[in-house]
Amino acid sequence: MAKRRTWREADGERVEGTWRHVFIRNGDRHFLTDLFIYADGMVDCWGLCTLDEFAEKLASGKVATVVPDGAEASALHLGDWTFAEPQRWVTADALLAEVHDTVDQLSGRPDSTARCRAAVDVFLADQTEENRAALHAAYTAIPEHMRVYALGDMDRQDWPLRVLAAGPGNTYTWWDDDEIVTDEAYAEALAYFGCSPA
Template sequence: MQPTTRVYRKQIIEGVSIPALIHNDSYFFTDLDVYEDGRVSCWNFEDLEHFKKDVRRGWVALSVPENEYISIHGLGKWSVKNASWTFDSETFIEYVSSLIKELNPHMENIFKYRQKVVKGVRIGETGTGIIYKPENPKDIFPEKIEGNSTNLLYRSGDEYYLVKATVFADLKISLNRLEKPLDLTFAELQELVDKKVVLTELPAQARVCIYGLGSFNIGECGYVIAIDQKLLEIQDQLRELRGEPGSKQICIEAYNKYLENPVSENKEQLKVSYENVPAHERMYLGDMDTKDIPIRMIIYGEQEIENWSHYRVAKARGMELPVIRIPKQKD
């Protein structure tokens, strides 16, 4: 007799997040998610033995060479000088192994990776965890308050700490990657920004500390995201955690509305909603190829296609120029 009803179950695997670097041509700061089943998310997500290989081959890096750049997603990029780093590859592997042991004292049900293939297609997995805090830590099975995060800098004396600003659904904000995390409201965060305690732009030769990874002086700045744009990003995260639409969703809806009915009123709504999106997040409003270029062409004119990377490459190589088609305005 064949069963006729299919079922599935979801399993929560607990973990912790720790700072490290990914060396993929350049050096990218990242948070590694370390799980009780021995898996570590490091842009790869396989098993503990694969992770150890990634550390030993330098994919997971624990330092940035002198005068090389460190890229910090959503924050900035600086060259590194006079650095002091906490780990080498073997001590870091020991550290991660100790975290897994702490999460799973008996080292039970340690995951063993096997490549998944479905109908001839290799299936990858994402290991990025969901940030949370327990609603009532004293409960045996506390409810989880989910959160989101972004990178900021926190000034303490003459040093600047790279902090993880974690925003929760209860509208509280926690500054982590500090020895003692700070819990704030958005108003309190804004006050720290006004006092230049929380910031994004660094003075020349500033000393940056990454708790649990190392410290360095900055050299040249490749780019930096303005603090006002980061505050807009955090406000967006708060809205989304409350179940409200964020600025990106509002803009995408306005874009689709214009495509359906390209009139001046809808164009103006699109312009307002686009300019409400934090500047560093506007590239995510389209697909991976065109990004926000079609929206910019509608708002600011078709010459915006000249800022499209595909267009620039084709022009530089003397190739046929690519085209993005947008509807003509009716009125």
């Protein structure tokens, strides 16, 4: 979203923003619309609101992350359609976390991915279980649908992070399968970050 830039004026000041697509549920219809996100934590999705108010819209299904089979949808002045076998790629919680990350990015603060990368550095410098637990918490704070981008590596995706955060002998999920972190896999994950086992 960083390349999609917009802004609004608030109290005579320019507030930077960006946007993504979402569905608004209005009655039995779903409308494809834009969700505008601003650096001051306000969002506009059929009305300007706070992050807490946006969370309420998500919780109520007004902003829909689940669209039922057979639901009718519309894109203004573009067309109408009926969903057949819709698939969901993001949960309400993950979308809310993504919006929080976007506010952090627009405000110049570290987002969940940057906080996770910082936790990796702390763990690699001092490979304690306490630091691993902090790394695991930071990794799982990244919105699930955004984790594959955390390392900027489309070949390995987030595999090294998953393995490092789990630790040897523990389970992690990879492509919907539960895997055990072997010593070899753990050494490979450490090597990815240019480090050796402690």
